[in-house]
């Protein structure tokens with residue numbers, strides 16, 4: 001199966017087992033809007049808890065807030081979103097389809113990179129152990145030709161981006177012969193800027209109403225509450241404010257399932273520090289956030305940093321943590337050193353002094369800020385994509401198992417009486433009563449035990465507990481492990497501790 005086909009299978013699995021549904025599906029859905037089902041919401045909540053506790057409980061100097069989606073419209077003038085939160089768009093006149101011009105060029109560049117990598121892979125196969133990749137890349141004529149093409153287009157693209165030169169974007173698309181995947185033609189319109197913020201009206205009458213935006217990021221809620229939190233919490237610099245909440249962007253290229261949605265959720269933390277110390281904090285937060293990811297056990301090799309070549313005008317350092325999604329390494333989280341850009345602009349536009357008085361030095365200053373920003377939905381996708389596994393069993397059958405990191409699994413334990421009679425359901429109920437205060441669980445007495453195990457595998461339940469006739473005499477049950485499928489007999493009283501060890505969020509946090 002190709003990666004693309006595998007991805008389709010994953011999307012279908014997510015729907016079939018209640019993780020994620022297309023929104024308003026009975027009306028044929030709404031593009032790039034998805035709902036979380038009964039399993040998805042638990043996975044999402046577990047991810048949010050892991051982040052929230054890691055931020056606000058493990059760091060004495062980080063507190064959380066919950067600000068509103070609606071904010072005063074001036075917020076978005078100060079943040080730069082009204083003027084510059086734009087995507088460059090281009091339409092194909094034949095198919096009438098709209099694309100992001102920068103994405104068309106980036107996809108073209110990615111294809112060249114793919115060609116180069118294929119050549120390198122061929123070389124490796126041909127030369128075996130004697131293969132010297134650096135030398136091959138420096139001398140192979142096919143690689144050199146493709147590399148020259150890449151460098152030329154990449155150079156032009158960076159310059160166009162820097163100068164915000166929309167005509168040059170179009171020229172690159174034309175010169176590279178990029179065609180619309182639907183119509184196959186290069187009959188393009190000019191490139192135009194398009195603002196990504198959704199707007200609506202607030203107020204009863206048309207005259208008195210005010211145009212307001214649905215926030216495109218949660219961070220500004222933190223900046224406008226900076227003074228309140230600092231004062232009422234008697235916070236001393238350096239300190240951070242964390243927030244989880246919805247954000248809205250009118251994304252044009254909305255694809256790849258929950259990777260890019262129009263309504264999504266962010267977990268953002270703004271860390272305020274003394275000007276001049278921001279690089280030190282930037283380095284610390286890079287390390288800290290990578291640790292948070294790797295701690296989940298999904299393989300350190302599946303994450304990498306991508307330092308930004310081109311920095312936004314307000315940033316003096318920026319990096320992405322990229323994850324190895326089924327469609328390649330892509331941004332999962334951003335870490336940005338934003339200087340005093342946001343607080344400084346809010347101070348200017350509001351006329352309110354937003355400064356920190358340092359009691360030790362007697363100086364006042366607008367704090368600098370390092371931001372960590374991760375999409376909850378992208379994190380869900382990373383977990384779901386990594387966990388989806390198809391295994392061949394010894395008896396020739398296949399099992400689909402979601403190897404979700406146990407502390408994030410929606411259901412921690414399934415309790416199953418072997419048969420629906422002989423007093424086994426009653427004992428199973430008692431087992432449920434001993435476990436339900438600590439763990440999310442499912443009770444299942446329908447179908448064969450094999451089928452029930454498969455259902456739990458498909459939603460990633462780490463443990464299944466089976467009550468059989470022997471339980472009546474020895475008080476033991478069979479505990480089956482999702483990943484190894486091993487089964488052991490354990491006493492009912494021991495269940496809680498054994499399960500706890502593997503699924504506990506506390507233990508996960510302790511390892512950070």
Ligand code: ATP
Pocket residue numbers: 217249251258259260261262264265266331332333334373374375376377378
């Ligand atoms: P991209 O370049 O992929 O559009 P971005 O650089 O615009 O992302 P940021 O503004 O830095 O993203 O937002 C921080 C995080 O929010 C991203 O790392 C991502 O996890 C998440 N995010 C941003 N846009 C979306 C979206 N449309 N759908 C889902 N998650 C998103």
